[in-house]
Amino acid sequence: MPELPEVETVRRGLQVQVVGRRITKVEVGRERSVRRTSRAAVIDGLTGATITEVNRRGKYLLCTLDTGDHMMVHLRMSGRLLVAAAGTERPPHTHVVLHLVGEPAQELWFVDPRTFGEVVVFDPLNVAVEMPELAKMGVDPIADGLDRAQFARLLRSRSRQIKALLLDQHVIAGIGNIYCDEALHLAGVRWDRRSDAVTPREITRLHAAIMQVLGDAIEAGGSTLADTQYVGLDGERGWFQLHHRVYDRAGQRCLTCGKADIVKVAVAGRGTHYCPRCQS
DNA sequence: AAACAAACCTGTGCGC
DNA sequence: TGCGCACAGGTTTGTT
Numbered sequence: 113m114p115e116l117p118e119v120e121t122v123r124r125g126l127q128v129q130v131v132g133r134r135i136t137k138v139e140v141g142r143e144r145s146v147r148r149t150s151r152a153a154v155i156d157g158l159t160g161a162t163i164t165e166v167n168r169r170g171k172y173l174l175c176t177l178d179t180g181d182h183m184m185v186h187l188r189m190s191g192r193l194l195v196a197a198a199g200t201e202r203p204p205h206t207h208v209v210l211h212l213v214g215e216p217a218q219e220l221w222f223v224d225p226r227t228f229g230e231v232v233v234f235d236p237l238n239v240a241v242e243m244p245e246l247a248k249m250g251v252d253p254i255a256d257g258l259d260r261a262q263f264a265r266l267l268r269s270r271s272r273q274i275k276a277l278l279l280d281q282h283v284i285a286g287i288g289n290i291y292c293d294e295a296l297h298l299a300g301v302r303w304d305r306r307s308d309a310v311t312p313r314e315i316t317r318l319h320a321a322i323m324q325v326l327g328d329a330i331e332a333g334g335s336t337l338a339d340t341q342y343v344g345l346d347g348e349r350g351w352f353q354l355h356h357r358v359y360d361r362a363g364q365r366c367l368t369c370g371k372a373d374i375v376k377v378a379v380a381g382r383g384t385h386y387c388p389r390c391q392s
Numbered sequence: 393a394a395a396c397a398a399a400c401c402t403g404t405g406c407g408c
Numbered sequence: 409t410g411c412g413c414a415c416a417g418g419t420t421t422g423t424t
Contacts, residue, residue, distance in 0.1 A: 113417030144401090171418075188418050190402075205402085226401045228418065245419085272394060281419080288417055335417080339404070342417070359417095380396055383415080399421080406414085 113341050114187045116254065116286030117329035118350065119171050122193050125345030126166040126175070129195050130212065130220060134162045137211040145207035145224060148232045148242075157181050157233030158210060170249050170285025177233075184232040184243060185222065191229030194221045195345050250283040254326055258284070263319045267307045274310065275303035275379060278322075287322065290335055290359045293385045295321040297358045297368070302391040303384050328352065335359075358385040366390060 114122070138155045140146055146154045163183070165176035173193075175183040185193065194203075198217040202209070208222035208231050222231055234242035251258050251266075266283055267274075277283055278292045287295070296303055298321035301314055310318065329335065334350030336342050337360065343349055353360075357367045362376035362385060372389035 115417060118417075186418085188400095189416070190418095224401095225403065226416090228400065270393080276395075279418095290417060337417075339416080341403095381398085394424105396424080397422090400419095402416105404414105404416090406412105408411090408413105 113189050114171065114191070114334070115288030115291050116168075116171060116252070116326055117291070117332075117352065118334035118342050119168055119173060119187065119286075120254065120330050121334045121344050121350065122187075123166050123168045123173055125195070126163070126173070126193070129218075129345060131163055131166055133218075134213040135159060135210045136213050139209040139211075140207065141209075142205075142207040142227065144227045145222060145229065146231050148230055149234070154208070154231060154233050158183065168252075168255060169246065170252055170281055171288070172246065172249075174246075180235070181233050182236050184230075184234065184246075186229055187224070188226070188228035188230070190226040190341055191222065191224040192341075192343060193345055194223060194343075194347060195219070196221065245281075248282050250281060250285045252285045253322060254286065254330070258319075258323070260316060260319045263322075264312075264315050267310055267315060271306055271308045273303065273379070274301060274305045274307045274318075275382075275384060277307045279382075284322075286326070289382050290356070291322075291325050291329060293359050294356060295325045297386060297391060298325060300391055303379060303386055328355065358387060361385060 135158050138158045140151045143151050161177040161179045163175045164178050167174045173185040195218055198219050203223055205225040206221045206223045210220040212218045240247055278287050299318040329352040332352035335353040336349035358374050361374045364374055366372050366387040368390045372387050374385055375388050376385050
């Protein structure tokens, strides 16, 4: 579910509401959410610790603790982080709860119906062993910055369908299905173009489209679809879905040309939305 | 190397 | 109203 803009929105919420507060108690319900390590490792690693910093790399949230350890949270498809007053009734599928000191006392909930997401406490000195995917992650367009020249080099480094390349977290980190389809549409580039055959003019357009879509979506607090799966830390909805031009609009008139209908096809199991007239 | 398909889970929406 | 199937924002693994 959450892509870079949604994760960034959560990160900003954590920055304001959770940084500097000590964790007094930790509850782990479903062990699957902490499967990378163990229930004990997460409870022992977090109890008594204070989160001093919250960073994001791609779709990974990385919290620095005053103990020297780091806490990684990945929301995958259905994960949510929520802050609520201590003692508030918890929603179904609340698998990890961090009790935060303060007045009033609050709790940070990790809620995840599909249980694809995870919470990991690890020693950053052992990152290569405990979180190997972090070392292999590609450039984050927002956190690291991504200029046109570097983007052009990434496109030419492989010969793949452009959509597959943009979704590959080892190449560019943070773009998911929604923002990929939206960026390709804005740039007028079809999903099945070869990455190394995109023209210089198209590279310029696609680079600008990616930066704009991600930036605008962050400003809008991400996209909250009809199922309301994604919400921010306080349960607030994002509104970028109101600006979607192709995602989840199959069969509807293209908002760009006003003449063709949006087509949806399956590409490697992912729904892919595009305008056959605007994108070539 | 690239492109699928399947796997991991649960919930929801749709057609019948 | 109820049932069964398809599908969902992600990522990994295995197979062509």
